[in-house]
Amino acid sequence: MAPNLESFxxxxxxxxxxxxxxxxxxxxxxxxSAEDARRPDVVQMGMFLKEQLEALGAHMxxxxxxxxxxxxxxxxxPAIVGRYPAKKDDxxxxxxxxxxxxxxxxNLSDGWNTEPFKLSIDDKGRMFGRGSTDDxxxxxxxxxxxxxHQKAGIDFPVNLLxxxxxMEEYGSxxxxxxxxxxxxxxxxxxxxxxxxxSDNYWLGTEKPCLTYGLRGCSxxxxxxxxxxxxxxxxVFGGTAQEPMTDLVRVMxxxxxxxxxIQIPGIYELVAPLSKEEQGLYENIAFTMDNLYESLxxxxxxxxxxxxxxxxxxxxPSLSLHGVEGAFSAPGAKTVIPAKVVGKFxxxxxxxxxxxxxxxxxxxxxxxQFEKLGSKNKMKCYLQHSGKWWVASPKHWNFTAAARAVExxxxxxxxxxxxxxxIPVTLTFEQATGKNVLLLPMGSSTDAAHSINEKLDRRNYIxxxxxxxxxxxxxxxxxxx
Amino acid sequence: MAPNLESFxxxxxxxxxxxxxxxxxxxxxxxxSAEDARRPDVVQMGMFLKEQLEALGAHMxxxxxxxxxxxxxxxxxPAIVGRYPAKKDDxxxxxxxxxxxxxxxxNLSDGWNTEPFKLSIDDKGRMFGRGSTDDxxxxxxxxxxxxxHQKAGIDFPVNLLxxxxxMEEYGSxxxxxxxxxxxxxxxxxxxxxxxxxSDNYWLGTEKPCLTYGLRGCSxxxxxxxxxxxxxxxxVFGGTAQEPMTDLVRVMxxxxxxxxxIQIPGIYELVAPLSKEEQGLYENIAFTMDNLYESLxxxxxxxxxxxxxxxxxxxxPSLSLHGVEGAFSAPGAKTVIPAKVVGKFxxxxxxxxxxxxxxxxxxxxxxxQFEKLGSKNKMKCYLQHSGKWWVASPKHWNFTAAARAVExxxxxxxxxxxxxxxIPVTLTFEQATGKNVLLLPMGSSTDAAHSINEKLDRRNYIxxxxxxxxxxxxxxxxxxx
Numbered sequence: 001m002a003p004n005l006e007s008f009x010x011x012x013x014x015x016x017x018x019x020x021x022x023x024x025x026x027x028x029x030x031x032x033s034a035e036d037a038r039r040p041d042v043v044q045m046g047m048f049l050k051e052q053l054e055a056l057g058a059h060m061x062x063x064x065x066x067x068x069x070x071x072x073x074x075x076x077x078p079a080i081v082g083r084y085p086a087k088k089d090d091x092x093x094x095x096x097x098x099x100x101x102x103x104x105x106x107n108l109s110d111g112w113n114t115e116p117f118k119l120s121i122d123d124k125g126r127m128f129g130r131g132s133t134d135d136x137x138x139x140x141x142x143x144x145x146x147x148x149h150q151k152a153g154i155d156f157p158v159n160l161l162x163x164x165x166x167m168e169e170y171g172s173x174x175x176x177x178x179x180x181x182x183x184x185x186x187x188x189x190x191x192x193x194x195x196x197x198s199d200n201y202w203l204g205t206e207k208p209c210l211t212y213g214l215r216g217c218s219x220x221x222x223x224x225x226x227x228x229x230x231x232x233x234x235v236f237g238g239t240a241q242e243p244m245t246d247l248v249r250v251m252x253x254x255x256x257x258x259x260x261i262q263i264p265g266i267y268e269l270v271a272p273l274s275k276e277e278q279g280l281y282e283n284i285a286f287t288m289d290n291l292y293e294s295l296x297x298x299x300x301x302x303x304x305x306x307x308x309x310x311x312x313x314x315x316p317s318l319s320l321h322g323v324e325g326a327f328s329a330p331g332a333k334t335v336i337p338a339k340v341v342g343k344f345x346x347x348x349x350x351x352x353x354x355x356x357x358x359x360x361x362x363x364x365x366x367x368q369f370e371k372l373g374s375k376n377k378m379k380c381y382l383q384h385s386g387k388w389w390v391a392s393p394k395h396w397n398f399t400a401a402a403r404a405v406e407x408x409x410x411x412x413x414x415x416x417x418x419x420x421x422i423p424v425t426l427t428f429e430q431a432t433g434k435n436v437l438l439l440p441m442g443s444s445t446d447a448a449h450s451i452n453e454k455l456d457r458r459n460y461i462x463x464x465x466x467x468x469x470x471x472x473x474x475x476x477x478x479x480x
Numbered sequence: 481m482a483p484n485l486e487s488f489x490x491x492x493x494x495x496x497x498x499x500x501x502x503x504x505x506x507x508x509x510x511x512x513s514a515e516d517a518r519r520p521d522v523v524q525m526g527m528f529l530k531e532q533l534e535a536l537g538a539h540m541x542x543x544x545x546x547x548x549x550x551x552x553x554x555x556x557x558p559a560i561v562g563r564y565p566a567k568k569d570d571x572x573x574x575x576x577x578x579x580x581x582x583x584x585x586x587n588l589s590d591g592w593n594t595e596p597f598k599l600s601i602d603d604k605g606r607m608f609g610r611g612s613t614d615d616x617x618x619x620x621x622x623x624x625x626x627x628x629h630q631k632a633g634i635d636f637p638v639n640l641l642x643x644x645x646x647m648e649e650y651g652s653x654x655x656x657x658x659x660x661x662x663x664x665x666x667x668x669x670x671x672x673x674x675x676x677x678s679d680n681y682w683l684g685t686e687k688p689c690l691t692y693g694l695r696g697c698s699x700x701x702x703x704x705x706x707x708x709x710x711x712x713x714x715v716f717g718g719t720a721q722e723p724m725t726d727l728v729r730v731m732x733x734x735x736x737x738x739x740x741i742q743i744p745g746i747y748e749l750v751a752p753l754s755k756e757e758q759g760l761y762e763n764i765a766f767t768m769d770n771l772y773e774s775l776x777x778x779x780x781x782x783x784x785x786x787x788x789x790x791x792x793x794x795x796p797s798l799s800l801h802g803v804e805g806a807f808s809a810p811g812a813k814t815v816i817p818a819k820v821v822g823k824f825x826x827x828x829x830x831x832x833x834x835x836x837x838x839x840x841x842x843x844x845x846x847x848q849f850e851k852l853g854s855k856n857k858m859k860c861y862l863q864h865s866g867k868w869w870v871a872s873p874k875h876w877n878f879t880a881a882a883r884a885v886e887x888x889x890x891x892x893x894x895x896x897x898x899x900x901x902i903p904v905t906l907t908f909e910q911a912t913g914k915n916v917l918l919l920p921m922g923s924s925t926d927a928a929h930s931i932n933e934k935l936d937r938r939n940y941i942x943x944x945x946x947x948x949x950x951x952x953x954x955x956x957x958x959x960x
Binding site: 034111170171201215217219226227228229230231232233234235236237238239240241242244245246248249251252253255256257258259291294295296297298299300301302308311312315316317318319320321322323324326327328329330331332333334335336337338343345347372373374375376383384418419420421447448449450451452 | 514591650651681695697699706707708709710711712713714715716717718719720721722724725726728729731732735736737738739771774775776777778779780781782788791792795796797798799800801802803804806807808809810811812813814815816817818823825827852853854855856863864898899900901924927928929930931932
């Protein structure tokens, strides 16, 4: 092992408690981007990050992204961009890293076992807290890598460009245009040679992976309205056509219990499965027990791991998320909701073009609604859409990361795709024209977006080593 | 007209502004029984009512009803009971009146045009405010009747027993046992000769009615659960069976757009329509335009008033109220909810026995769920149930009320049934063994339970006269 790396690893271990304190401070800031009232907390979290990096000598900027579309009273949280070392060393490669400092909503009453915005570490080293794994742990990973190099007294191997946003959990409002503008010649991100994003998870709990593909996501609303206001079901039940009745019938026609999408034409858009691809899945370190553990149940669709991986990575899925406007509290309310909005999304894969998916959805939903013969009004529309992404895992960006994994975790990483969407991945690829790598820190049981989100101490500390080792190797890897 | 009544009517008119102030003060107390945090406000409203009546010389008691079942940290609001005059006059009849001082939830953000807990009177005399018509206006009606008799210096015609509760909008917890106990010999309500409840509405906006029948209500939950916690739809979509998919399919099988209940056997429980009954509906002062006005749209099921009235009064209906546990906020959230609870209720009519309805519901829902072949778990259960009620409209209690309507409104009232449930009606009938009359104050456009609930000034002031005239006539009506 290179002496520099050895010294770096030791420094990370020696500062582990300090790095956990840093994560504790970050988790304590409830930077929920979806809640208007939390916007100041999101901004505060951005400032926290900026200050931490400035204290280490990085050049940092908080870049305004304007007003929030549709909520013009709200300023979007800034993009926190930075460069380390502050002055570019032209003899070194430039790596652009991305992460986000906002988090999903969380309330103790949702069923958390501990206060969501207080990092709570149990005796197994599980560090519970909203944002621990998604994405404050990985973002602070880069901060910790810089600090560890300084404390170890070793040269930083690359020019690091940083892009941290505060709206990832709410559709990355405003970020795409910003990235595209800043990747142009002479701008902040112009010199990037490759991109690394740490905002996803291992497939299981033991074996690291490098991720080269993501599904896209097209998110739709079906709005059905009739009466002028909510009605009393005693007075109007049996005399009025009820929007909720129509909505559940339309929603019920979209997908079946086994996840089969009922919209004609959807599967015809999917790239066919080649023999070569078919063979890839059986070698992936993943078992049905991994699924069941992360699911917290055995209510999977498939019994085999290969089908399960394909269901997650390379086939589309449709999920019904909920209904806005209907009665949603505990207890009983005898209301006939006047206007209800059903929410669902389709995870898309190669070669599904989002606008083709939209057309199939609109036409099918329209037909299903017409079948009901209802006098109510129906509108189906797209809330947001992000395309799928697939990169080349043979690029030097990936081989450098693979070396880093082998050194830190003593195992060859799986090359995986992901079921989730990180739309910014595609934006970075298109804006920089460079290879993009997804290098996860957390594991499959981290429960991102759920109650009791956590990051294992081991994944955090070894993850810091991994990010450092990646920068070391990406600086040295021959370009092919 | 009897001179006493004439003097009473004049006094009511002369004190109209004072009575409206009293309603304003009551509306300002947000006595929402469904919200735990508002419990002190509910109690405060009970005390307000008690003090108002005590100031008029009534004997009042606040009777504790114990802890709230399932929420043992909460004390139920008291039943406010009273007697006026404080000392019984054995030469007079005794009339027991009931109302409730709690209200439905209301927030400005629900879409109210005015602050829901501030009485706002527009230039058409519409008095907007939560509880204005349901049921603070009618309850204060009795207070105003007493005060008007005193101010007019006329003898009060009956012994008035009062029962005002604070949990009507949340299932009247604890009240049934209380009423049954207090109707026993020697107890507070033992001497009632008849019962009058003012907690419903005219069928339209112009013609008063007396109500002799109500539908019952059986409220059910369908709970479907699978995963151990909410999941990210990107990571798990296409690999897990989703409870929400199953739920909308089961809910979608319960009722169609035209309100036809799909549960086999339900309509077989309904009393057949006789020739005599069939003729009743065409004479009722009700038009399809009345329906459309109160609906705020023309999305009715039937085009004819007779079918519409029968759909509301004498046939069962099934409404889907909403889903608990799914995403219900504005915007987009890519969650797969782990446990969802669908809420629906069936309005029941003669001769449907609630336990027979339960059996049909459970067995049908179970079959629908089994058809899905899902690994998720399903439970269907009753949240609460209240039976339908039908009284004799030929009783002296009704003929007295009919005279009062003719005097105050100069028109014969329609004899109507109601689609909604007021379970306490049946309890009073069974506990007292006496005739129960429903004597509405508000009109069909009052939007009880909805945003912009209101009571028209005219209905309030003439309604006070009506309650007084009813007491006058009920004291004199020959018993048959």
